[in-house]
Amino acid sequence: MTTGELSHAPTTIPRRPWFSGAVFILVGLVLAIGGVWLAAVGGSLYYLIAGIAVAATGALLLMRSPWALWLYGATLLGTTLWAIGEVGFDGWSLEPRLVAPLILGLWLLLPWVRRGLIGNGAGTGVGRTAVWAPALTSALAVVVLVIGFATPVGVNGTATARNYAGQVDDTVPASDWWFYGRTPKGDRYSPLDQVNTGNVKDLKVAWTAQTGDTMRPGEDIGGTDAGHEFNFEATPIKVGDTMYLCTGHSWVEAIDPATGKIKWKFDPKAQTDADVYLACRGVSYYQAPAGKSSVCPTRIIAPVLDARVVALNAETGKPCSDFGNNGFIDLKQYLGHVPAGFHFVTSPPLVLHDRMILGGWIYDNQAEQEPSGAVRAFDPISGKIVWAWDVGHPDQVVHPGDGTELTRGTPNAWGVYTADAALNTVYLPLGNATPDYYGGNRRPFDNAYNSSIVALDITTGQPKWHFQTVHHDVWDMDLPIGPSLVDLPINNQMVPALVQSTKRGEFFVLDRRTGKPLVETVEKKVPTNGVPGDTLSPTQPYSPGIPSVTPADLVENHLWGATPIDQMMCRIQFRQSAYQGQFTPPQLKPTIVYPAFDGVIDWHGATIDPVHKLLIANANYIPFRITMLPRGPFEKNGSVPAWNGSGNEPKLGAPVAPQYGTPYVGKVHPWLNPLGVPCNPPPWGTLTAIDLVSHKIVWQHPIGDTRATGLFGTHTNLPMKTGIFNIGGNMATAGGLDFIGATADDMFRAIDTKTGKVLWQVRLPAGGNATPMTYSVNGRQYIVIAAGGHGGLGTKTGDYVVAYALPQNKS
Numbered sequence: 019m020t021t022g023e024l025s026h027a028p029t030t031i032p033r034r035p036w037f038s039g040a041v042f043i044l045v046g047l048v049l050a051i052g053g054v055w056l057a058a059v060g061g062s063l064y065y066l067i068a069g070i071a072v073a074a075t076g077a078l079l080l081m082r083s084p085w086a087l088w089l090y091g092a093t094l095l096g097t098t099l100w101a102i103g104e105v106g107f108d109g110w111s112l113e114p115r116l117v118a119p120l121i122l123g124l125w126l127l128l129p130w131v132r133r134g135l136i137g138n139g140a141g142t143g144v145g146r147t148a149v150w151a152p153a154l155t156s157a158l159a160v161v162v163l164v165i166g167f168a169t170p171v172g173v174n175g176t177a178t179a180r181n182y183a184g185q186v187d188d189t190v191p192a193s194d195w196w197f198y199g200r201t202p203k204g205d206r207y208s209p210l211d212q213v214n215t216g217n218v219k220d221l222k223v224a225w226t227a228q229t230g231d232t233m234r235p236g237e238d239i240g241g242t243d244a245g246h247e248f249n250f251e252a253t254p255i256k257v258g259d260t261m262y263l264c265t266g267h268s269w270v271e272a273i274d275p276a277t278g279k280i281k282w283k284f285d286p287k288a289q290t291d292a293d294v295y296l297a298c299r300g301v302s303y304y305q306a307p308a309g310k311s312s313v314c315p316t317r318i319i320a321p322v323l324d325a326r327v328v329a330l331n332a333e334t335g336k337p338c339s340d341f342g343n344n345g346f347i348d349l350k351q352y353l354g355h356v357p358a359g360f361h362f363v364t365s366p367p368l369v370l371h372d373r374m375i376l377g378g379w380i381y382d383n384q385a386e387q388e389p390s391g392a393v394r395a396f397d398p399i400s401g402k403i404v405w406a407w408d409v410g411h412p413d414q415v416v417h418p419g420d421g422t423e424l425t426r427g428t429p430n431a432w433g434v435y436t437a438d439a440a441l442n443t444v445y446l447p448l449g450n451a452t453p454d455y456y457g458g459n460r461r462p463f464d465n466a467y468n469s470s471i472v473a474l475d476i477t478t479g480q481p482k483w484h485f486q487t488v489h490h491d492v493w494d495m496d497l498p499i500g501p502s503l504v505d506l507p508i509n510n511q512m513v514p515a516l517v518q519s520t521k522r523g524e525f526f527v528l529d530r531r532t533g534k535p536l537v538e539t540v541e542k543k544v545p546t547n548g549v550p551g552d553t554l555s556p557t558q559p560y561s562p563g564i565p566s567v568t569p570a571d572l573v574e575n576h577l578w579g580a581t582p583i584d585q586m587m588c589r590i591q592f593r594q595s596a597y598q599g600q601f602t603p604p605q606l607k608p609t610i611v612y613p614a615f616d617g618v619i620d621w622h623g624a625t626i627d628p629v630h631k632l633l634i635a636n637a638n639y640i641p642f643r644i645t646m647l648p649r650g651p652f653e654k655n656g657s658v659p660a661w662n663g664s665g666n667e668p669k670l671g672a673p674v675a676p677q678y679g680t681p682y683v684g685k686v687h688p689w690l691n692p693l694g695v696p697c698n699p700p701p702w703g704t705l706t707a708i709d710l711v712s713h714k715i716v717w718q719h720p721i722g723d724t725r726a727t728g729l730f731g732t733h734t735n736l737p738m739k740t741g742i743f744n745i746g747g748n749m750a751t752a753g754g755l756d757f758i759g760a761t762a763d764d765m766f767r768a769i770d771t772k773t774g775k776v777l778w779q780v781r782l783p784a785g786g787n788a789t790p791m792t793y794s795v796n797g798r799q800y801i802v803i804a805a806g807g808h809g810g811l812g813t814k815t816g817d818y819v820v821a822y823a824l825p826q827n828k829s
Contacts, residue, residue: 035082046073050069061592095158119159178712181630182628185512198253199436206789208752211753227279229265246295250785251808261274270330288326290323291359317398341400341401363379373397375476384452394407409464410461415481431472435447435500445503451468456552466486467484470487489557493611497518514531568613604645622789701741747760755770784813804818
């Protein structure tokens with residue numbers, strides 16, 4: 019080939035980066051438009067500036083200009099410095115700020131993208147060195163992310179070596195678990211130590227039982243459970259040679275604790291069509307005094323979802339004919355008119371000192387003057403009512419008779435009760451007068467007792483004292499479980515104390531004899547700008563004398579998202595919402611409530627190790643948005659039909675809390691962005707140990723990961739260790755272990771109580787959203803958890819009860 023021919027040889031012209039330019043322009047426009055919106059409501063200017071820069075990068079890419087690389091390099095550098103300025107070196111907070119911009123920077127380094135720019139300026143210094151701009155700034159972003167994720171999260175410490183061995187309650191045999199919290203004190207501590215920190219890694223499945231009660235077919239398409247939240251939240255009890263539990267549809271089952279073989283089942287045929295929440299957290303055991311009952315000398319007493327209680331022969335599972343009406347009592351008696359689904363019981367009654375004590379769940383946010391929240395005590399043999407404690411007459415004991423109607427619309431106590439047998443005292447966790455989000459028509463006794471701990475005499479019902487944890491509660495901060503009881507060393511003597519966990523994440527430590535605080539408790543000023551017609555408390559109680567697990571108030575620069583775009587949407591929503599920190603009252607615009615009614619700590623409460631004086635609590639973090647709306651337009655268009663309380667509640671045509679009797683309806687939703695991602699930053703779940711003597715956090719770590727929680731409500735993801743939403747409690751043992759399921763990742767874990775380190779974990783066949791328990795049979799220790807999922811949390815559903823133990827040759 020001649021020189022002339024070479025000069026006319028065809029050359030390959032690099033393709034213009036159309037796709038890359040279009041992507042950058044599109045991303046940039048979205049950021050810029052959102053940035054204008056955010057700036058207009060007083061938010062950060064970063065998104066507007068970054069959006070313009072990214073869109074300009076896209077335009078330069080289409081022009082095949084190497085200046086695109088310089089501009090994006092500068093943009094990524096600015097983004098990295100801005101991210102550090104906002105959140106420091108917190109890995110999960112850096113992720114939505116840097117990962118997507120980093121991916122775009124790395125994309126620009128791909129050869130086929132860069133080749134598209136060579137034809138325009140390749141021979142200049144600009145073209146030859148442009149690649150270094152995104153390369154160096156991408157490397158910087160990677161380094162910052164690595165540092166962020168390498169930075170320890172939480173509190174890393176070791177529990178102080180203490181030994182108050184004499185403080186373990188010995189009224190329950192070490193081999194058994196008689197109450198929801200093992201003992202009536204609700205500490206959820208077992209003195210068993212065969213499984214310990216040294217051998218827990220060897221735990222294996224000993225047996226698996228299936229109850230047969232599952233979420234019924236067709237739930238999502240109008241089947242029997244349509245509109246119902248089906249959950250398996252039971253903590254079994256174990257008495258002697260049998261374990262007992264209940265299921266989501268109120269079945270009661272007896273299981274051989276060594277083999278998992280089901281001994282008997284009883285289905286009470288609960289009418290649950292109107293119930294929105296299908297769950298049972300446990301059953302109770304009662305042994306009648308000698309000669310008092312030949313029909314059922316030992317019996318299992320269980321709640322039934324259609325507002326009944328059943329007593330069953332503990333040996334046979336047959337109803338006790340000497341109890342109520344052929345084994346059942348109707349809890350609607352003395353409550354007046356009870357619309358369908360407005361009253362039922364999910365927690366095991368407290369059965370102690372020949373009394374069966376319970377309250378019940380009252381349908382939240384439907385109306386004023388709903389059925390009474392009165393707590394009642396029954397004879398556990400005959401089922402006859404002995405006394406009632408009615409908030410409408412708080413200083414009296416009521417002895418209901420024919421025609422008695424207990425005061426309507428009063429605060430109720432729906433969680434598990436705890437008790438001090440020696441003091442003959444039961445501790446009630448009270449909720450709110452209905453509805454939750456508007457209190458303008460509440461009566462003085464409602465305001466005096468809402469969200470309070472109330473101490474009553476077990477035998478007579480005589481009130482002893484009460485302590486309020488929230489004043490004029492319009493946030494649904496009811497106490498969801500009774501306090502955990504523990505004796506604490508104070509001024510060189512052991513003082514009988516209680517520790518009350520709360521949905522706020524605050525802990526109140528009181529003398530359980532008097533209700534007086536044992537650690538500093540103060541009143542702090544809070545916002546009072548609620549809706550017209552309501553008068554709020556200017557202060558709320560706090561307990562700064564002991565650490566809390568309450569989240570920090572939200573601020574714009576700490577909001578989260580999977581990407582810069584959905585994080586920007588969270589910022590816009592934040593700026594558009596009413597929010598002044600904790601106790602911001604619901605208003606006539608979207609109002610952020612955080613902590614919210616799902617807790618920091620919900621119905622599962624906290625565990626106490628009485629030997630080492632540790633409190634261990636799993637916490638849950640997700641904000642909600644509440645909007646109060648005038649009810650007139652909803653009644654006018656028929657979406658909230660008028661109702662005077664007679665008959666059953668009419669069917670609603672809008673997803674709102676109707677709050678009949680008040681001027682408002684309410685809209686209540688978890689605060690998630692358009693991708694279904696929380697707007698608050700991780701961790702979304704933690705496990706914390708607090709020293710009850712030194713009043714310090716010993717350790718605190720995220721608990722759970724995202725493997726079963728994805729975008730748009732899906733259940734597939736990488737196992738990112740963000741800490742995850744959890745429902746269900748934990749329990750501790752003398753083996754130095756804390757066992758917990760609860761998390762939305764369907765895992766079951768054993769934690770070293772001294773350090774908080776995970777020593778063992780296993781995937782459950784379904785969500786383990788219940789509190790585990792432990793017992794021994796013939797010297798072998800078993801750890802048991804109900805694994806059947808939780809409808810509200812969206813975990814995998816099932817009907818499993820799984821027991822773990824050491825292999826026979828390892829124990």
